[in-house]
Amino acid sequence: SVVATTAVRGRFLDIQNTVAQAREIHDQVRYVEDGLLISQNGKIQWFGSWQEGQQHLPVGVEVQHYPEQLIVPGFIDTHIHFPQTEMVGAYGEQLLEWLNTYTFPTELQFSDKAYADQIAQFFVQELLKNGTTTALVFCTVHTESVDALFEAAGQHQMRLIAGKVMMDRHAPEGLCDTPDSAYADSKALIEKWHGKGRNLYAITPRFAPTSTPEQLAKAGQLKAEYPDVYVHTHLSENKNEIAWVKDLFPEQQGYLDVYHHFGLTGSHSVFAHCVHLEDAEWDCMHQTDSAIAFCPTSNLFLGSGLFPLNKTWEKQVKVGLGTDIGAGTSFNQLQTLNEAYKVQQLQGDKLSAFESLYHATLGGAKALSLDDKLGNFNLGKEADFVVLDLKATALQALRQQRAKGIEDALFALMTMGDDRNIHATYIFGQKAYVQN
Ligand code: GUN
Ligand code: ZN
Structure with missing residues (x-):
């Protein structure tokens, strides 16, 4: 119907196809200076130049014109904790002390559905105002927190992947479940939410230290019963954490082998951080087609280390970008790319503007096995996109006036940009946010 049709005219930039090497990205860049995107029932029905596109416009459809802006595919955040929204910038600790001092007390509040609702609403608004249209999200151990988040995302038809944390040791009693309750609660949530609207479910053991072998076995059993459900956890973030895992699981070959042993690796498994992987672990990540969420603001804030991004190309391991709020310090993918x-x-390596755009969009979609649905403006994909203002501040305007082409302009945006640069966010063809 005409009501479900949206037409947007402006300057479009995306990456046309996934690539095996960073140097191939340049050839996949599609830049349409005066373009038109028509979406119908949430999906891209036509995309190309304004010149050619006009004849495809259904009668009665109003064209929204953004002559000054730059339109890119919606940003994809492959690792974030919604209950940690309120605790960004918790001072002075690295991972394990940070969890005990700040994180666990914060997460205890989410047994209260009304509280979870309030923060879930705030969280989804924050995603929208930062141009993030899809995220893979940690909730808390409480099933209420999962309901709260999917309900909030559903109001905007946002494609979100989330799950209940499984955790049965080394945490406060109020944050612990059991192997059986974690299994039963997760199963009920899968039945309730996975594939409902645009929602998808992730089996979410927090990390190896907070699950007993019995609980990880239950997680693996669930994954075997629901093979297209995601697995989302943390891996090799911090040196003390890695030593602890080796202590707790002496029979396993290493940290990743714990997850692999319990059937938790695979094409729909996403491991946050992977800062300190050993060679055998890189090989296992590749062989199982598992993905990494690279979380630079978090890795720097917690002092975890420098993620070797180039190894993902060398070892052919899927990678997306994660903000990792609240260990990360910004919801914004421009800040994350900065x-x-x-x-x-x-590390003596480079990250080009186009590779950055790839990781934030199509590469992130591939990491989530959603590149058939998301990540660029190809026909039939879901119409999630962001309208960027390149000149949100006086300094940005000065710099952009001197930009030498689109690549330089994009790099300057990624270096200086933040939520002030997000003019509007479209979800499933509909304008879900506009900056006021
Ligand atoms: N490892 C286990 N839990 C967490 C968490 O909440 N944040 C981060 N950054 N790492 C973790
Ligand atoms: Zn995390």
Whole structure:
């Protein structure tokens, strides 16, 4: 119907196909200076130049024109904790002390559905105002927190992947479940939410230290029963954490082998951080087609280390970007890319603007096995996109006036940009946010 049709005219930039090597990205860049995107029932029905596109416009459809802006596919956040929204910037600790001092007390509040609702609403608004249209999200151990989040995301038809944390040791009693209750609660949530609307479910053991072998076995059993459900956890973030896992699981070959042993690796498994993987672990990640969420603001804030992004190309392991709020310090993917660039600089490596765009969009979609549905403006994909204002501040305007082409302009945006640069966010063809 005409009501479900949206037409947007402007300057479009995306990456046309997934690639095996970073150097191939340049050839996949699609830049349409005066373009038109028509979406119908949430999906891209036509995309190309305004010149050619006009004749495809259904009668009565109003064209929303953004002559000054830049339109890119919606940003994809492959690792974030919604209950940690309120605790960004918790001072002075690295991972394990940070969890005990700040994180666990914060997460205890989410047994209260009304509280979870309130923070879930705030969280979804924050995603929208940062141009993030899909995220893979940690909730808390409480099933209420999962209901709260999917309900909030559903109001905007946002494609979200989330799950209940499974955790049965080394945490406060109020945050612990049991192997059986974690299994039963997760199963009920899968039945309730997975594939309902655009929602998808992730089996979410927090990390190996907070699950007994019995609980990880239950997680693996669930994954075997629901093979297209995701697995989402943490891996090799911090040196003390890795030593602890080796202590707790002496029979396993290493940290990743714990998850692999319990059937938790695979094409729909996403492991946050992977800062300190050993060679055998890189091989296992590749062989199982598992994915990494690279979280630069978090890795720097918690002092976890420098993620070797180039190894993902070398070892052919899928990778997406994660903000990891609240260990990460920004919801914004431009800010996250700004920090990713510096992580590369500190290792003597480069991160180009186009590779950055790839990781934030199509590459992230591939990491989530959603590149058939998300990540660029190809026909039939879901119409999630962001309208960017490149000149949100006086300094940005000065810099952009001197930009030498689109790649330089994009790089400057990624270095200086934040939520002020998000003019509007479209979800499933509909305008879900506009900056006021
Ligand atoms: N490892 C286990 N839990 C967490 C968490 O909440 N945040 C981060 N950054 N790492 C973790
Ligand atoms: Zn995390």
